[in-house]
Amino acid sequence: MVDYHAHTNLCGHATGSVSEYIESALSKGIREIGFSDHAPLPESIRGGYTMPADEVDTYIKTVEEQRDRCAHRIAVRVGFEVDYPLRGSFASGYLTDSRIDYLIGSCHFIDGWPFDHPEFIDGYRVREIDDIHARYFSILGSLAESGLFNVVGHFDIVKKFGFRASRDFLPAIEGIARSMAANGVAAEVNTAGLLHPAGEMYPSDSILRVFFNCNVPVTLGSDAHSADQIGYQFPLALEKITGAGYRKISGFLKRKRYDIAV
Ligand SMILES: [Zn+2]
Ligand SMILES: [Zn+2]
Known part of the structure; x- marks a missing residue:
């Protein structure tokens, strides 16, 4: 796992230090933890969303130190979650x-609007829901490429607050999936969607099947x-992953993807 x-x-x-996260991961039987x-x-x-630019090196060094300290117990990876467009x-x-x-x-911003932030939820009432989805997936298309x-x-986080599109975006999503496969880009199964009105993981079961295919x-x-x-x-997420047909998930080391059997 x-x-x-x-x-x-x-x-x-967010709360919690790198070492607290590592201890939590160990207690849950997780073999690799990536900080992002x-x-x-x-x-x-930036305020309240991200570290300041001058703390990036401190962050990397902190994760590296803990990685080396815990190397005999768990694999620790250094990562970032980067906003796109850059x-x-x-x-x-x-x-x-x-x-x-x-x-x-x-993608956390559509044309400057932080659409996944609860304080800005009113933005869904002044825009067409289908237009929001179309714009979001077009940004993801260029992200993948x-x-x-x-x-x-969190591939379909645009559903976070439960505003569902009336159009079928699966054909567009299939195009993005092909581009991800061609570029060696993985999708994550992100369980946080279960904590929000969407009530399901990112991505949905139907998108996960498209990814597998x-x-x-x-x-x-x-x-x-x-x-x-x-x-x-995670037990539920693994059920979804294997249910879609996967027998392997991905780990990453020095920007290279590798397979782990599930
Ligand atoms: Zn995140
Ligand atoms: Zn995020």
């Missing part, structure tokens, strides 16, 4: 930094914002 999506107290909106704190956003909108606040050198094991590319990331984060690799993440959330609902 692996958990490749965890946020620490460095980002300002949010890469810095521009200073004007905003220039995460120095471009980090995108190819050899200390980093993996990058999750995630960018070649910058190992993983697409298109040969998109998958990994597993809780999107934990506190140490106790590590491994949240």
Whole structure:
């Protein structure tokens, strides 16, 4: 079992230190834990969402220290969750930094609107829901094609607050899946959706089947914002993953994906 999506107290909106997360992972039988704190956003909108740009190196060093300290007990990976489109606040050198094991590319903003943030939920009432979905998936399409990331984060998080599209987006999603497979980009099965009005994981069962049929690799993440959330609902997630047909999930080391049997 692996958990490749965890946020620490460095980002300002999560609690728990790197070592507390590791202890939690060990207590749940997790063999690999990947830290994916949010890469810095521009200073004007960063507050409470991400670490400041000058803490990136401290974060990497902290995870590395704990990785080395715990090497005999658990595999620890250094990662980031990076906003796409890129905003220039995460120095471009980090995108190819050899200390980093993996990058999750995630879309949290549609044309400047933080659509997954509860304080900005009113944005769903002043826009067409189908238009929101169309714009969101078009951003994911370019994220997948960018070649910058190992993983697409919380693939259909646009459903988070339960505003469902009336149009069928599966044909568009299939196009993104083909591009992910061609570019070697994995999807994560992210269990945090179960905690929100969407009431299901990201992605949905039908999208997971599309991923399997298109040969998109998958990994597993809780999107934990506190140490106790590590491994949240993973038995159910593994059931979904194997139910879709997968026999392997992905781990990442030095920006390279590898398979782990499930
Ligand atoms: Zn995210
Ligand atoms: Zn996250």
